[in-house]
Amino acid sequence: MTDQQEVRPARDRVAVVTGGSGGIGQAICQRLADDGCAVVINYAGRPAEAELLAETITGRGGRAICVRADVGDENDVAALFEAAESAFGGVDVVVNTAGIMLLSPVAELDLAVLDRMHRINIRGTFVVSREAARRVRSGGAIVNFSTSMVKIALPTYAAYAASKGAVDALTLILAKELRGRDITVNAVAPGPTATPLFLDGKDQEAIGRLAAMAPLERLGVPADIAEVVAFLAGPARWVNGQVLYANGGVV
Template sequence: MATTQNTTSGSGSPRVAVVTGGSGGIGRVVAERLAADGMHVIIGYAGNAARAEEAVEAITQAGGTAAAVRADVADDDEVTALFDRTEELFGGIDVVVHTAGIMLLSPLAELDLADFDRMHRTNVRGTFVVSREAARRLRRGGALVNFSTSVTKLALPGYTAYAATKGAVDAMTMILAKELRGRDITVNAVAPGPTATPLFLQGKDQTTIDRLAAVPPLERLGRPEDIAETVSFLAGPARWINGQILYANGGAA
């Protein structure tokens, strides 16, 4: 039996989604996809207000509804304010997609601990803070989608510290799904493989890009739209998928 996208809340009004890191890269494409699915979208961003407003404008011009709110995902007060503002604008929250994160690459023996601490603050503490607020605010029938990485399985050299932070995301995701028993809220994580975003492509020569593109049996890099499609599924019709890490990597791992 075919599934259909769930675009309305229990009250019959459009569902409301918060997308952290929604001003660029995969996050922006996710925000645009959820808006196209019929959701009202709040774009959470860290610092680039102009880019966030561009994302809002793109959604609005396509017929959707969106607004931008600044928040440091690792700051408890700012995340609380982000959720408060969402409820003020749209009356509630049904979906939280936490795409915000940073990736600093280095062999373990050469990694500056300051870089490790930066990643830990954003990727681990940030996921904890956003997930905690989502657990407190999401309405029945809601969904939390965190972001992990396929590198936890691919075990690529240079990704040790980054993969370690995402391993923490996996643990939080699987346990929180069980802690929300009885709430009718799903908690999952998407684990992209190599995906053709400006951040991923930056600093890589064509030989490296071609080598990574050849890893999946589908023989290409992922596209942000591939990841957004996966998020759309978890945020809407996928009510029987819960507590899972969903690898969106074309079969690379």
């Protein structure tokens, strides 16, 4: 064992991205493919978007396949990883992008909404992380998705932020459990980011207020988040067990 483990070059790395057909997920798939990774685009409800993304990546000389899987279903997730291994020979990077955000004051919260977020944001991240812990090769990386709302604590975000607080805990503990495997485990916590998920139901006044929260005076864009993921997925071998806030300085 050396002081610094040898890491497989990006062109030989394989990345599984859950929620890969969504706004941030698409940007992550494109960025990792541009960096040389083979990409497995997981989707649940957007097959056309996933197929188009795969065609775009392969049309630019990259490697990509699409695999449908419910991240909350352990059999689907096992099949997702098996498809990655069958197509590309193994898995080096897992990015848990899949998630939903449903907003409500606590006093008015429909518990069915809480259960939906629990299944995707908490159970889904656990199921994928469990499979990743079993299969990711030495030198690999697991990147979970949290949210800056855990720290910012805006009204109506309680259930969503609570689900992502669970992701934070999972991330910190899994990083320690993988001692000796040379696998990093980190989370990215975006702030307000211009995606359909985030903008849905917000008027221009609300969007303007959120954009003004950052000292950089704009909303994030998916490429901003993909850049952080690419850092954690490849060169950031000495960043481990951390939650990185990618929010333009919002506190």
